[in-house]
Amino acid sequence: MNSPLFDLMRVLAIMPLLSLTLPASESIPPPAAPPPPASLEWWREARFGLFIHWGPVSLKGTEIGWSRGAEVPEVEYDRLFRDFNPTRFDARAWARTAKAAGMRYLVLTSKHHDGFCLWDSQYTDYDVMNTPFGRDVIKELSAACRKEGIVFCTYHSICDWWHPDYPLGSPGGKSQKPSPNMDRYNTYLKNQVAELVHNYGPLGILWFDGEWESPWNPDRALDLYRHCRQLQPSLIVNNRVGKGREDMAGTTARGAFAGDYDTPEQRIGKFQNDRPWESCITICQQWAWKPNDPLKTLKQCLQTLVTCAGGDGNLLLNVGPMPDGRIEPRQVERLQEMGHWLKRYGKSIYATRGGPFRPGAWGVSTHHGKTVYVHVLDWQNQDTVRLPAIEKRIVSASVLTGGKVNCTQSAQGIELRVPVKSRQEIDTVIQLRIEGPASEIAPR
Ligand code: H79
Numbered sequence: 001m002n003s004p005l006f007d008l009m010r011v012l013a014i015m016p017l018l019s020l021t022l023p024a025s026e027s028i029p030p031p032a033a034p035p036p037p038a039s040l041e042w043w044r045e046a047r048f049g050l051f052i053h054w055g056p057v058s059l060k061g062t063e064i065g066w067s068r069g070a071e072v073p074e075v076e077y078d079r080l081f082r083d084f085n086p087t088r089f090d091a092r093a094w095a096r097t098a099k100a101a102g103m104r105y106l107v108l109t110s111k112h113h114d115g116f117c118l119w120d121s122q123y124t125d126y127d128v129m130n131t132p133f134g135r136d137v138i139k140e141l142s143a144a145c146r147k148e149g150i151v152f153c154t155y156h157s158i159c160d161w162w163h164p165d166y167p168l169g170s171p172g173g174k175s176q177k178p179s180p181n182m183d184r185y186n187t188y189l190k191n192q193v194a195e196l197v198h199n200y201g202p203l204g205i206l207w208f209d210g211e212w213e214s215p216w217n218p219d220r221a222l223d224l225y226r227h228c229r230q231l232q233p234s235l236i237v238n239n240r241v242g243k244g245r246e247d248m249a250g251t252t253a254r255g256a257f258a259g260d261y262d263t264p265e266q267r268i269g270k271f272q273n274d275r276p277w278e279s280c281i282t283i284c285q286q287w288a289w290k291p292n293d294p295l296k297t298l299k300q301c302l303q304t305l306v307t308c309a310g311g312d313g314n315l316l317l318n319v320g321p322m323p324d325g326r327i328e329p330r331q332v333e334r335l336q337e338m339g340h341w342l343k344r345y346g347k348s349i350y351a352t353r354g355g356p357f358r359p360g361a362w363g364v365s366t367h368h369g370k371t372v373y374v375h376v377l378d379w380q381n382q383d384t385v386r387l388p389a390i391e392k393r394i395v396s397a398s399v400l401t402g403g404k405v406n407c408t409q410s411a412q413g414i415e416l417r418v419p420v421k422s423r424q425e426i427d428t429v430i431q432l433r434i435e436g437p438a439s440e441i442a443p444r
Helices: 004-021 040-046 074-083 091-100 137-148 182-200 218-231 298-310 329-348
Strands: 048-052 105-111 151-157 205-209 278-282 314-319 363-368 371-376 384-387 394-399 406-410 413-417 428-434
Touching: 040 151, 040 314, 048 091, 091 105, 091 137, 091 329, 105 137, 105 182, 105 205, 137 151, 137 182, 151 182, 182 205, 182 218, 278 298, 298 314, 298 329, 298 363, 314 329, 329 428, 371 384, 394 406
Parallel strands: 048 105, 048 314, 105 151, 151 205, 278 314
Antiparallel strands: 363 371, 371 428, 384 413, 394 428, 406 413
16 A cells, blocks of 8 residues: 555545645645555554664764864775775664664664765765775675565765766855856765665665755655655655755744654654654764773663653664774673663564653553553652653552562652562563553553
8 A cells, every 4th residue: 555646645634634634724734745655553662773873984983973183184085995905894783783682773873964875876976886995885785684574774965065967065064165066966966865765775765864964855855755655665765865854953943844753863753652763872972883982881772762752752872983993892792781771672663653742751651452651761860750640540669670569649640669579670571560551641
């Protein structure tokens, strides 16, 4: 049922409803783009993915894209590919690392703002085939992911500070190219997107970025979105395809068209259950690899994931592999630790929705069916967590992470007490079985 025709039929079916049910002042413009794919569901349920920022810049240990023409002179940056030879790259090991972490999808930089392409592209020579390594990284990784049951996706930068046709250049889009041709660049962009989908697809997500610069406009955005959907109707496209993103909060301005989901960057999204979102956050500090980059603790990593799920969003956790092709062992270890936790307590994360209790200083909640999971992340030196009242009766309460809970429910609210010895340093998960579907309880 995922044909463009079906999508069109859905739009046509919805349009009269919209115009009939909304007062004129509140009316949303008719959908200019196809509706989001029904297959958004797999991704929402997945909750956790691996982001990978990689390229020749790892040889310098500076930030991908941003360091071009800044810490690293442009000429030197653009020569790095000649020395890029990550002989210890093992696609299977990367896919297995994602799987061991409990991640369900993986997003690799096919091209960042620096213009370098990690696949064998017929549209440029500035790609991995012209490095001493000479192996198609996207081909190997997409195949390895498929084998491990990880959904393969790519990050693709709209802005390209390297490409002579793209009007702006380094550092950070602050310079002008001598003879730009944005129409021609746009064709290059669309051709490469088609190449990625055709040669390595089906892909899960096309994760665009670099849309904030002036050469990009709403018409091009909509055209690129339609292009993606035509190439693969089930493709999920993030909001950075369009011009509607509200800064690093990553939410979408009301009424603006911007893809299928919101993208908070380096921060956890606010509770939002009426439009899907995914926070992208680095496991260290830099997107691309740098030596001795401070690594987040297991507590930080897990609480970040749990807080995203409790806000009804996903977490895309980033690693930057080393110039030899390996993901740093200490980062792999951290990811495995997360996976161990998810193996035991994953039912409180995967396929859940955020709420019904809104995030608070104590932690967050998730729910699935008739179960509410209360994730206590901080007891705040108190022995009780107090939650707002719900209309539905709590049938039973237990502690998923072990031990006993004392639960009292009244018209005033819910009180949960767990003895000190059963409280967890990272997340005490209390499981409340209620008499009906938790999704019927409005967030409070
Ligand atoms: O791909 C990652 C970033 O490179 C990209 N988006 C994520 C997913 C990104 N694009 N823009 N920004 C991030 C925001 C820019 C932040 C900056 Fe900076 C602050 C640019 C210059 C100062 C970060 C810190 C980059 C260099 C130093």
